[in-house]
Amino acid sequence: MATQPTNAGIDFQQRVSAWILINMAIEMDLSLSLDAEKEAIIKKVELESDDEIDDLVVTLLDDRKMYFQMKRTVSLTQSENSDFYKALSQFIKSFSNDSDSASSYVLVTSSKASSPIKEHLRKIFNSVRLNPLTFLSNPLTQSEKDSFDKFKKLSQDIFEEVNGKQMTEEEFLKLLTKVYIVVLDIEDGMPFEKVVLLTIHNHINAKTPHLFWSFTIKSALSFASQRQSILKEELINNWKHLLKIDSNDTPYNNESIIDEYLKYEIMNGFSMGKDIVLSELITSSGELPFGNEDENEELNLDADKSLFILELFRFNDDGTKRLDYSGEEFLTLKNGLKFKVLRRTATNFGMERFLNENADLISSKKVVVLPANDIESVEQEQHVKIYAEQCKTYIENNSSLNCIHCGRGISQNDSYIIEVDYLENYPMIGIVHDECICPLDRILGIIKSDLFDEYYFLNNFDYKKWLECIIDSQAFISGVENMSHSGLINALWNPYNYPNDTFKYCIKITLKNGDFRYSKIRGKVERLNKSESKKNAKYFNEQIEKLKDKDPWCYTSKNSAFGTYSQLVRLKKPDEDILECESAEVVNYTDHIGKQHNENKNYYAPLCTITLLENDTLFTINSCPILISNPFELKHYLDNWEEAGIEVENYEVNIISTDLEFDNFMRDVAMNGLTPIINPILDRSQDLVRGILVQNINGLQGRTIR
Structure with a gap:
C-alpha cells in the first residue's frame, strides 16, 4: 500500500512531462494550458535536470526559463x-540565485x-500578477488570508534558511x-487528458491518438531516467515518422487547441479544373439537339429518357468562368x-460513388457520358x-x-466537402449535411474522423462551439456535484x-x-449602482437581524x-462548516x-438539448425537457432510457452556449408549463430517480441550489 501514492505521483509527473514534450514538438503555445500571460513557445526541455528545480526545466524561444515541479x-x-x-524550497533556492x-x-x-493550494493560493498568485502594486490593499477571505x-511564513522561513537573512517585502512580492x-487533471480518463487526445489527433500519422499518447508518456519516463535535455529540432527529427509535417519540416500547428483539432486539411489537393455533371437536358421535345441523328436513333436515345454525365472545363484560358450556373439547379x-443539374462533382470517382449509392436514380434511364477532349492535364x-491556391488559402x-x-x-463521417462558386466571384469551401446539399454544390470529397466514430451518438453536434x-x-453544475446529495435535486432559476x-x-x-463573502449573481460578484x-x-441587514x-x-x-x-x-459536505452572516x-x-471572487x-x-428531427421538437421525459451537462456522456443516458423502454431515434444534439440563451430557453419552456431536468436517470418504471429539476423561482420546493 505504501508504494501506491509514489507510483501514482510518478505517472502524473510523466504525463505532465509528456504533454510539455508534445507542446514543443508541435510548436504549440504552452501558456494556453498554464494560464500564463505571455506566449510560451518551447525550444528545449530538460528532464530531471541539474538545476535547483530538478523535475523539469523548459527554455522558451525568448530564452526565458520555466521551472516545473509536478505533484499529484x-x-x-x-x-x-x-x-x-520541498517544491517551495526548490523555487526559493532558484529565485535566490537569480531573482532578477x-x-x-x-x-x-x-x-x-x-x-x-489549488484554490486560494492559485487565485492569489493570479491576482498579484494582474496588479502587484494594489494587491496588498485588496481584502482576502479568512480562509484565503489563512492560506x-x-x-508567506513558510516562504520567509525557507528564504532565511537558504540565504541566512530575512526576506524583504519587495523580495516576497517579486x-x-x-x-x-x-x-491539470491529466490522469487516465480525466478531463484534461481528453484535451490532450483532441490535440494529438490532427498532428500524427496514425488513427489512434491513445497509442501516441502512451508512447509519449513512456518516452518522457525514458528521458527522465537518463536525465536528458531535448531540443525541439531533435525531438521533431526523432518523431518525424509519427508527426504530420508540412513542407517546411514543421509540424502542423495552430495557436488554438480547438481550431487545430477541428480543422480538416487538403491532403493531396482538390481537383479544380473540371466539372463532372450528372444532368437532364431541357428541351421543348424529346429530341436531342446535338450529335448525329442516325447514331441517336441507333442508341435509342431521347432527352426525356436519358441522363447525361458531362465532363467540362471550368475556366477559359484567361481564368474567367466558362460555365454558367444559375437558379438553384441549372447549367x-x-x-x-440548358441542363437541369442533379449532381456535380470534382472527379469521376466522386460521380461513380454517387451513382453507386443512388442506383435507383438511373435504373430506368439511359446514361450518356459526354467526355471532354484533352482534359486530363487541366x-x-x-x-x-x-x-x-485561392481555395487552399480560403x-x-x-475551416470549420x-x-x-x-x-x-x-x-458524422462521410459528410461532403463542397465548393460553392455560383453565388460569389470568390470560392467558398466547407462541409455540408447530406440533407442540405444543393444540386449546384461542387463535391470535392468526404470527411473522415476518429472522433466521429468514437462519439457516433452526437448527431449534428458542434464540437468547436x-x-x-x-x-x-x-x-x-460544479456546485451541485460538490454538494452532498442523492436522488432528485430541485434547483432555483431566477x-x-x-x-x-x-x-x-x-x-x-x-x-x-470574521471572514467575509461578496453578494453574487450566478457565480459573479453582483455589481450595483450606488442607490441600489x-x-x-439595508434590506440584507434587516433580514439578517x-x-x-x-x-x-x-x-x-x-x-x-x-x-x-x-x-x-x-x-x-461533512468536512464543511456553516458560517452565519453578521452584516452587509x-x-x-x-x-x-x-479576479479573486x-x-x-x-x-x-x-x-445540451436533444431535438427530435421528425417533428423538430425537444425530447422530453415525463413532460420534462431534457438537458445534458456533458455531451460526451450522452450514450450513458441513452442506454439508461432504453432500459426504461424509451428509445431515442432520429435526433440531433444542440448546444445552449450562454446564460442568455439558457434564460431564453427557460422562458420558452416555462410558458408551456414545463420544468426541464438535467442529466435524468430513470428506473425501469420510467420514474426519475436522479437528476436536477430546474424550477422557476416561484415554484421552489424541496432541496435548493442557488
Missing part, C-alpha cells in the same frame, strides 16, 4: 517532509490537491509574481444548351493552379465543422437575476467568524453555497475583487 497531491503544511515544502531574471516557477498539481499567511499553480453551356494549367482561414448552408454542426464555451463555465458589468459598487457580507447597493445592503435567532442566512465554508441554515445543513456593507468594486464565465451554460 499536495497540501499546504509546514512539514519539511511535505511535497509542497524573467524565470517563472510552476507547480503543476491535480484536483486532488488541497483547497488552500496566504501560512505561505517571488509571488513568478510562481504559478496549475491544476447553360456556351452553345445555348490541373497543370497556370490559371487553374492560381485558383487552387480553407486555411475558414459547421454546415456551410445551415450553419449547424456536423459530426462546445469546446469554446465550456471553458470557465458550468459553475452551477429569470431576472443576470449580472451587470457596468456598475461600480458591490455588497460585502461579513460573517460571524445601499438599498440592498430578523432571522438570526430562527433560521439565519449562512454560507458553507468551502463551496460558499448561500442559503438558510436549514437548507445548507442538508447540502453541505457597500464597498467599491475593483478588478481584484472580480468571480467563479465563472457562464453559470448554467453550456448545456
Whole structure:
C-alpha cells in the first residue's frame, strides 16, 4: 500500500512531462494550458535536470526559463517532509540565485490537491500578477488570508534558511509574481487528458491518438531516467515518422487547441479544373439537339429518357468562368444548351460513388457520358493552379465543422466537402449535411474522423462551439456535484437575476467568524449602482437581524453555497462548516475583487438539448425537457432510457452556449408549463430517480441550489 501514492505521483509527473514534450514538438503555445500571460513557445526541455528545480526545466524561444515541479497531491503544511515544502524550497533556492531574471516557477498539481493550494493560493498568485502594486490593499477571505499567511511564513522561513537573512517585502512580492499553480487533471480518463487526445489527433500519422499518447508518456519516463535535455529540432527529427509535417519540416500547428483539432486539411489537393455533371437536358421535345441523328436513333436515345454525365472545363484560358450556373439547379453551356443539374462533382470517382449509392436514380434511364477532349492535364494549367491556391488559402482561414448552408454542426463521417462558386466571384469551401446539399454544390470529397466514430451518438453536434464555451463555465453544475446529495435535486432559476458589468459598487457580507463573502449573481460578484447597493445592503441587514435567532442566512465554508441554515445543513459536505452572516456593507468594486471572487464565465451554460428531427421538437421525459451537462456522456443516458423502454431515434444534439440563451430557453419552456431536468436517470418504471429539476423561482420546493 505504501508504494501506491509514489507510483501514482510518478505517472502524473510523466504525463505532465509528456504533454510539455508534445507542446514543443508541435510548436504549440504552452501558456494556453498554464494560464500564463505571455506566449510560451518551447525550444528545449530538460528532464530531471541539474538545476535547483530538478523535475523539469523548459527554455522558451525568448530564452526565458520555466521551472516545473509536478505533484499529484499536495497540501499546504509546514512539514519539511511535505511535497509542497520541498517544491517551495526548490523555487526559493532558484529565485535566490537569480531573482532578477524573467524565470517563472510552476507547480503543476491535480484536483486532488488541497483547497488552500489549488484554490486560494492559485487565485492569489493570479491576482498579484494582474496588479502587484494594489494587491496588498485588496481584502482576502479568512480562509484565503489563512492560506496566504501560512505561505508567506513558510516562504520567509525557507528564504532565511537558504540565504541566512530575512526576506524583504519587495523580495516576497517579486517571488509571488513568478510562481504559478496549475491544476491539470491529466490522469487516465480525466478531463484534461481528453484535451490532450483532441490535440494529438490532427498532428500524427496514425488513427489512434491513445497509442501516441502512451508512447509519449513512456518516452518522457525514458528521458527522465537518463536525465536528458531535448531540443525541439531533435525531438521533431526523432518523431518525424509519427508527426504530420508540412513542407517546411514543421509540424502542423495552430495557436488554438480547438481550431487545430477541428480543422480538416487538403491532403493531396482538390481537383479544380473540371466539372463532372450528372444532368437532364431541357428541351421543348424529346429530341436531342446535338450529335448525329442516325447514331441517336441507333442508341435509342431521347432527352426525356436519358441522363447525361458531362465532363467540362471550368475556366477559359484567361481564368474567367466558362460555365454558367444559375437558379438553384441549372447549367447553360456556351452553345445555348440548358441542363437541369442533379449532381456535380470534382472527379469521376466522386460521380461513380454517387451513382453507386443512388442506383435507383438511373435504373430506368439511359446514361450518356459526354467526355471532354484533352482534359486530363487541366490541373497543370497556370490559371487553374492560381485558383487552387485561392481555395487552399480560403480553407486555411475558414475551416470549420459547421454546415456551410445551415450553419449547424456536423459530426458524422462521410459528410461532403463542397465548393460553392455560383453565388460569389470568390470560392467558398466547407462541409455540408447530406440533407442540405444543393444540386449546384461542387463535391470535392468526404470527411473522415476518429472522433466521429468514437462519439457516433452526437448527431449534428458542434464540437468547436462546445469546446469554446465550456471553458470557465458550468459553475452551477460544479456546485451541485460538490454538494452532498442523492436522488432528485430541485434547483432555483431566477429569470431576472443576470449580472451587470457596468456598475461600480458591490455588497460585502461579513460573517460571524470574521471572514467575509461578496453578494453574487450566478457565480459573479453582483455589481450595483450606488442607490441600489445601499438599498440592498439595508434590506440584507434587516433580514439578517430578523432571522438570526430562527433560521439565519449562512454560507458553507468551502463551496460558499448561500442559503438558510436549514437548507445548507442538508447540502453541505461533512468536512464543511456553516458560517452565519453578521452584516452587509457597500464597498467599491475593483478588478481584484472580480479576479479573486468571480467563479465563472457562464453559470448554467453550456448545456445540451436533444431535438427530435421528425417533428423538430425537444425530447422530453415525463413532460420534462431534457438537458445534458456533458455531451460526451450522452450514450450513458441513452442506454439508461432504453432500459426504461424509451428509445431515442432520429435526433440531433444542440448546444445552449450562454446564460442568455439558457434564460431564453427557460422562458420558452416555462410558458408551456414545463420544468426541464438535467442529466435524468430513470428506473425501469420510467420514474426519475436522479437528476436536477430546474424550477422557476416561484415554484421552489424541496432541496435548493442557488
